[in-house]
Amino acid sequence: MNIIRKVKSGIYIAIGSPTTMIIPDEDAVYIVDLGYNVDRAKSIINYVNKKYNKSIKFIFSHSHPDHISNPKITIGEKYIHIYEYSIANSTLLKEILLYGAKAPKDQFTLPINNLEIDYPFNWNDNIGPIELIPLPGHSPGHTGFKFKEAIYVADTVFGDKLIRRVGIPFYSDHREALNSMRKLLEYAKNNYFLILSHGPIIRGERAKELIERNIKVLMNLKRKVLEKLVKPMTLNELTYKLTSELALEITSELLLLNEVTIKSIISELIDENKVEFQITNNGLKLTLRNN
16 A cells, blocks of 8 residues: 555554554554545555454544544444543534534534444553653643654644645634643654644654744744734634735635634633623624723
8 A cells, every 4th residue: 555654663654634654563563543545444444454453442642533434334343531531422512612613514524423332431541552642722621642662743733834724723722732741842852753733744843843833833823813802803804814914715614613712712811801792782792801
């Protein structure tokens, strides 16, 4: 299968978006984030079955639709963090997480399917030889997976190409996302391979530079929110203005997703007494707090 690449001894990836990590162990093969494309998923499973002839265990970093495989893939044990467990098993909860309510039909470009998870895990667990690393921020139970000298960081950080396209990377908790990035920075300083779901495999100085750029993107986004709110505006207005400045192309789907990150920053700024809600004749607006 020509999409399989070796990272180092005992660690492989299947290239794609998301990238899939493959770890063959003594008793089983662990596949991390199989993805949503059913044809690609079947190809990966067929490759693993043919090459190793061992049982397969599927691990998922979080429950967003692009990471959860098509429900037609029914073999093998499946694992996800307990915070993501109910979401993985429910199309409605996935829609609520992304849209804030039941989504209109065909609103999102990715298929939103259920996946029957066998085992919810906690962050103090291990799965076979794989150590679990708490990396919340992108989603509540977002998890990294460490094996030997490599860490599958999933959507904790993004490649430059994706950030340029969307302008505002998706995080449900801005503060936690920054904490998780800073945690990864320490691993980068210790020369771990970092495997991004939507970006390159990086190590050393390149890893540190990319993480620092991701941190800068989130910090600058918070600063831009404060700059915009010198003039009171609705959440929709704020999201549109920031997306139009930062993204390559505006779509309704992108605005809905970007609004989640902006909401997270607004919550943080309200907690810091820097922003407040203002009820006006034109609806609910956000504005800087006069201290």
